[in-house]
Amino acid sequence: MTSISVTMETINVAVLGATGMVGQRFIQGLVGHPFFEISDLTASSKSAGKPYSKATRWYLDEHIPDEVKDIIVKDTKPENVKADIVFSALPSGIAKVVEPEFAKSGATVASNASAYRMAEDVPLLIPEVNPEHLEMLEVQRENRGWDGAIITNPNCSTVMAVLPLKPIYDNFGIEQVFVSTMQAVSGAGYAGVPSMAILDNLIPFINKEEEKVEMEGLKILGEFDGSKIVPADFTVSASCNRVAVIDGHTESVFVKTRDASDRGGIDIRAVKRVMREFKAIPQELGLPTAPENPVIVREEADRPQPRLDRGTQNGMAVTVGRVREDPILDFKFTCMGHNTIRGAAGASILNAELLVKM
Ligand SMILES: NC(=O)c1ccc[n+]([C@@H]2O[C@H](COP(=O)([O-])OP(=O)(O)OC[C@H]3O[C@@H](n4cnc5c(N)ncnc54)[C@H](OP(=O)(O)O)[C@@H]3O)[C@@H](O)[C@H]2O)c1
Structure with missing residues (x-):
């Protein structure tokens, strides 16, 4: 485990890449947090030296919190940061x-970036799904000799599918999953998709x-054998838009x-029930960012919808609807969640809360 000292006074935290889409969500989730206090904000050298309110192009509905607007943004270097936990919303290459x-x-890095998600000694964590993978940090420390650590959260599309699939995996087993995504523009960052490319349009390709x-879901649902993850034994086919x-x-x-393949069909009511009843360690521990129910199952024929459902339980719940039989596989459903909250900053904050409590 890492060397974070928990006095239950607040822990200093920093946000790396604080000026971006995910960085702003970090600030939203961290201001007033009972465990954490923002001590440093970093970004690229073009933002360094400016007060946060001048460095960022703020896109959230509410105003920039007073607690951060005058913080001087620093270059993203360890010597500029005094925090014990750093939340990373950096581009993957950086x-x-x-x-x-x-x-x-010596810092614990809770990262949103994809750079280390699939590394053998780095936990790829959804606290409701694989909290035991935090044990990998012992292996990481031995391999790397770091005083700190890196933990990661999954890609914003992975988490939306894996949360509802976890109770299915535990109760029925999984052989195959097909997933077709319809992903929001904020998922590509502020400068990600030009308006002339996306308005009145759909782009059937998202790089990597x-x-x-x-791959990520198989690692998350895999078993840690004391030295490495043995991935879950099923196949996933994805098509991303x-x-x-x-x-x-x-x-x-x-x-x-x-x-269901042994029994000649699946009981749709049982599928909905196990999703609805799904709760795990973050709910038991009452972690501040944990939703009361990680998966909400709706019965209306036309839900979930992003505009109506993305804010459910502060953006931390995944809403599932249209659970029904499938004539080729066993069953199908639609799921939806907030990509910069449950899919990014909120996921990372929940990871750090789990680490602190465990
Ligand atoms: N958006 C999502 O839904 C989502 C979901 C899951 C994971 N992620 C991942 O989270 C990360 C951030 O995504 P985003 O959507 O927030 O991107 P973004 O809006 O483009 O923000 C990027 C941030 O990184 C900083 N940055 C850029 N180049 C840098 C450099 N050379 N050194 C230090 N800082 C640098 C930027 O600072 P400046 O303002 O100074 O340029 C900005 O703060 C990415 O790895 C992304 O893949 C995003």
């Missing part, structure tokens, strides 16, 4: 270089996204279970 430097300097969705929605990734998910 994260690959910088995150190990922070871990080496399908590979992430196909960008749509003209600001926030909220929607996904159509098709599932073949292990049990």
